[in-house]
Amino acid sequence: MLTFRYRCSICNAEYERDTARYLCPVCSRNNWRGLPLQGVLEVIYSESDLRILANKQSTNPLDWLPIEPEFYPPLSIGNTPLLAAKRLGVDAGVRSLFVKYDGLNPSGSLKDRASWLVIGEALRLRESTIVAASTGNAASSLAAIAASAGLQSVIFVPASAPLAKLVQIAICGAHIVPVAGSYDDAFALSLAYTEQFGGLNRNTAYHPLTIEGKKTAGLEIHFQLGQVPDVIIIPVGDGVILSGIHKAYRDLHLAGIIDRLPRLIAVQAEHSAAIHHFFVSNEYSSQSNPNTIADSISVSTPSNAYLAVRALRESHGCTVLVSDEEIRIDQKVLAETSGIFAEPAAAASLSGLKQGLKLGLISPDETAVLLVTGHGLKDIATAQSSISLPEPIQPDPTRLDAVYDRVRGTRD
């Protein structure tokens, strides 16, 4: 474990552990609905502590976190594979392509990394209830990890979330509160709930350890790849995964392990693109009526917009927009060329790679890492519309000629 302080991303005020829990107490007075969170806190370590860790050659991402091992929740996270995606690279037109397959976390998404750390914090604080709002994955991951730790969870989620995610939440025994409204509505309700009734709130960016937990994905990429890739392509909703990956590389840099940062490419859906517009225009406005099949990146007011844009600028990265049609196609391409079945938001990273290559933002001779953030089984309805299941055949060997004709037909 590393000792740390919190630093406000707006006024730079620093807070010792336990003197601030969520946002900067000063800057968060300017919070109101429709604006990204003001005063998101970052976890700051001392350069000397990071260098000690580097000297120990620690490649365990958990050593790089601000929590004592005694509070680690039982359901472990991370250690997901980084795959060399040769066939996909050829198809997409990039020389060296890797896929970080984070759908293989215990509840099937990268969100487990954040939930795990915040639940660890709840155990440290002896909070028995943990509260969150989510488009679905943060909720299903919170429900699972809270269950493993014996904590109660109260979860606000849009009633329109994919059925599998709602089932995941409920089967783990969470108090699920489906909201007849948007993710942004659920976010506001969950904040009001903890203000009135207590418990620890895990909302993304609102709890600073969400960023720090997601950082472990970036550390793993580094330890698995053993070099700094040129670009990492990341699907973006609230912008916390993006900040987490950036934080990993900043910590590695401060530790003296690397001498440059990868460019981060933020992929947004064309009708859920507040961070993209903020990045290109320098003026913030929320996305009115966000709308995309990639439900996990559908958000009107991205809570972490300020830090996300800063991560893009510091890393010399950029944003790209992709359409639902591209996501649908690339979900199938990803599965057919690499065997990875990703939910739509996760498949969006492949569409983003293609878009980046087309616009010249990524060059074909670079080393790229695609972050595949969630498992395809979380939303089979979308995938179902891209395939067709043949009619059943009779269990009769004379029918096999017709099967063989069909197989040969697709091979020729």
Ligand SMILES: *Cc1c(COP(=O)(O)O)cnc(C)c1O
């Ligand atoms: C949450 C999520 C994202 C986006 O992460 P943000 O931190 O909101 O930007 C992308 N893909 C999947 C599968 C997710 O669950």
Ligand SMILES: [Zn+2]
């Ligand atoms: Zn502040």
